[in-house]
Amino acid sequence: MSEQFFERHQALLEQAMAAAALRGYWSPFAESPSPRHYGETANDDGRAAFEALRGKPFPLDLPGAEGSVGGEASPYGFELGITYPRVPAAKLVAASSKALEKWRRAGPRAWVGVSMEILSRLNKLSFEIAYAVQHTTGQGFMMAFQAGGPHAQDRGFEAVTYAWQEMSRIPGISVWEKPQGKNDPIRMEKHFTVVPRGVALVIGCSTFPTWNGYPGLFASLATGNTVIVKPHPGAILPLAITVKVAREVLAEAGFDPNVVLLAAHASGDDTAQQLALDPAVKIVDFTGSSANGNWLEDNARQALVYTEKAGVNQVIIDSASDLKGVARNLAFSLALYSGQMCTAPQNIYVPRDGIQTPEGRVSFDEVAGALAAALEKTTADAARAVELTGAIQNEGVVERIEKARALGLPVLADSKPLVHPQFENARVRTPLLLSAQAGNPAIGQEWFGPIAFVVATDSTEHSIQLARDSVIRHGALSLSAYTTDDAVAERIQDAAEVSGVSLSLNLTGAVFVNQTAAFSDFHGTGANPAANAALSDSAFVANRFRVVQTRKHV
Structure with a gap:
């Protein structure tokens, strides 16, 4: 058998080998829950199967x-x-x-x-x-x-x-x-x-x-x-x-x-x-x-x-052709599953003298404000937001939010509870976004959960140095950067390669730094302390x- x-599956395996070599988009399984892929009753059947397991011994016979x-x-x-x-x-x-x-x-x-x-x-x-x-x-x-x-x-x-x-x-x-001259070969x-x-x-x-x-x-x-x-x-x-x-x-x-x-x-x-x-x-x-x-x-x-x-994931903002797009993308990334992802960004580095945009120079405070506003907008409608944030897996994450708030740093967007329309007792919190200065010891550790810092740095070069050194010291599973300067992008890529972290550049659309795709993206590198594989x-x-x-x- x-x-x-x-x-039975050999043809699919051959497709998978080709996909692994090309590293383009390919998946053996449909990611859409559409009835076209899984059947008209699949959702109801799955919910019923889950409910049938509750409140009783799981049907598994082990020796x-x-x-x-x-x-x-x-x-x-x-x-x-x-x-x-x-x-x-x-x-x-x-x-x-x-x-x-x-x-x-x-x-x-x-x-x-x-x-x-x-x-x-x-x-x-x-x-x-x-x-x-x-x-x-x-x-x-x-x-x-x-x-x-x-x-x-x-x-x-x-x-x-x-x-x-x-x-x-x-x-x-x-x-x-093995030939042996005139003699018979071995x-x-x-x-x-x-x-x-x-x-x-x-x-x-x-x-x-x-x-x-x-x-x-x-x-x-x-x-x-x-x-x-x-x-x-x-x-x-x-x-x-x-x-x-x-x-x-x-x-x-x-x-x-x-x-x-x-x-x-x-x-x-x-x-x-x-x-x-x-x-x-x-x-x-x-x-x-x-x-x-x-x-x-x-x-x-x-x-x-x-x-x-664990690792400390980081974002470098040098310049942006679409600051609103940057803010929307990062807000989504921060709110997605309430930051409870190993790839979720935490430290967002912005030069304290601001960044360049098509509309001119934008100050640090304006960049931080744009991020906070986008985050507030993303979580404003509780009924929609809870589908994005999900719920907090354990009470320790909620306690960590309070510990971060107690740091006394300026609050850009405060964490607040949301009422879930289906589950009134759900443990839901929006992200906490704080402002910090480079060198603050708080940003040198992982704050797992919906907690992030907008960090003022001396310059983009300082941001790159901070990111590189942090990956080498603490590890990271993701690094994201925004720049309109090809030379800066090259320096950031070099820093990512030296420190051994995967880099995402200028994500403003429907792809987010938190996400990786099988058969295309390598999740983790094994080249920094966050993962050895x-x-x-x-x-x-x-x-x-x-x-x-x-x-x-x-």
Whole structure:
């Protein structure tokens, strides 16, 4: 059956390989929730499926379960009431190791075929997953559908594509023949076997459980590793649905479903540490805080550790041909999912003597005022704004807003609560925009959430220097810049390349610095402290397998 899965999706895989080479626009899954793509009843069916899961045990049978765990609460103001089987870390690793025995021998076509079939079935459940993502992360529904569904599946398929490319470079068998002059040549037959590293661990985050989780999950699975998926305790459901589908496909293909396992646990326990330090765990994928990511890099020494951590994302404004367009684009970027994105901008550098526009010189205060006005306009209509801002994932972000307000910096746009028309208890806040001077220690740290600073600098060169040094020191996943001067653009690009951060220039339309597209944009570079890997490139997958050869005289 796994061979049939490969053949079923082979044409799509070939398209994906071509897309990865060209880096243009391509997606295997439709991002529009239109009935034309998913069926007339898909939304209603997905909502009903989500509601049917609430208030009861999640339908997942795992070996060695000892009781259950739950406690997820929607940021929109209600408890999910779902419980999941709790399996001790040692039993998860034992079951995963046993499942590896047959899975390892199946080979690349089986691994990739099963992975593509899982992704195909997840796509059909995109609405159910969307509601699960919305009510665990707080994303607005459209973002939850796109980022939690098709875009996450795109990233998973991208990882599978790179895995297949790298593994398919290895021939299964070759004949080596070395001439010996007048004597018969030396001939050897050589067999090359792709072998997985072993047990892989995916540590999920609370804000983008599928989008950030699928690359590592499918990169490991498609290279023959078994995978233990450990969700964040606040966002278990989206990954539980994923694991359930994966286990169903594995069983149909004739494999032990324990090739993929769920490690649900209570908040504050040491399940992640136990799993990460187990000698059998050979790969760890992590998204989350720098403290936890650094701990994994320092301590999980038996494993390959791929991390995406915190960073300080920045914007340089040198000059603008359309200041209103700049302000609208940045306001949208700041408000999108209330800044709870690893790519969301935080520090906006503006020379204190202002910037050049077609209308003449515009002062720092005028630029800051334009940004504040655009932000206020973006969030003025609560009914519309909440679809953009979503809800705050956890109370710690709200506390961070208060901590930032207490810095005593001039407030350009204050954070305020919004009433959600559908969920009256939703935890919704608009962004807080503050004015700061370069050198203020507050701008040298990440303020995760709807918090940003317009920073007065000595000059554009000073802004570039600040941005470059901050990326090198603190890391960043995005850098955005606005300039009408080609020479300045070149200097900014050089600074981005030196510091190792992805750069977006002059975004004023419908593309925002927060967003990256699979098969075209590399998410992260692995070249600064915010991440040690990129989603997805060859380096992200190639070391998840090794090649063992057997040779003999013929």
